[in-house]
Amino acid sequence: MKKLLLIGRSGAGKTSLKQALRGDTVHYQKTQGMVFEDFLIDSPGEYAENHDLGAALCLYSYEADVVALLIAADDDYSLFPPCITCMVNREVIGIVTKIDKADPRRAERWLRLSGCQRVFAVNSLTGEGVPAVLEHLQNNKKPTKIVQNKEK
């Protein structure tokens, strides 16, 4: 299973998605610091909302195989600037959360503008869309190792 780092503003639904991905009961729990559990790394929304802490997220991405940028379907704005995915050297996927609350297409467009080529849509409360994220983490092959030619 590839390790996933969840990034998004406070209330975007990162912890709820983490709980749904782990098969736990989804319940509200404010994230107070970086949380490492199994194949998931959960971050507090404040990291994405604060410029200096945002830089720390780039460093945490080294702990992950895949980075997920989350935007809720009913969010009024996106925190993520265009083409931001190049700031990390990991695969970056987009995840639209709370698809039960609004049309997910606007959030999906923001995520694509930020550089996410693959965008998932989930409702963590019902589990809709969650298996597709799990499948992506299972199926995704690890990057090919660069093997240097041995000198003769």
Ligand SMILES: Nc1nc2c(ncn2[C@@H]2O[C@H](COP(=O)(O)OP(=O)(O)OP(=O)(O)O)[C@@H](O)[C@H]2O)c(=O)[nH]1
């Ligand atoms: N309707 C609906 N509500 C959701 C969904 N996902 C999360 N929520 C609710 O959104 C609120 C915030 O969710 P969290 O998962 O705590 O958000 P977070 O991104 O972890 O927030 P921080 O820990 O503050 O960074 C909670 O009340 C959740 O129940 C969803 O898919 N649908």
Ligand SMILES: [Mg+2]
């Ligand atoms: Mg949280």
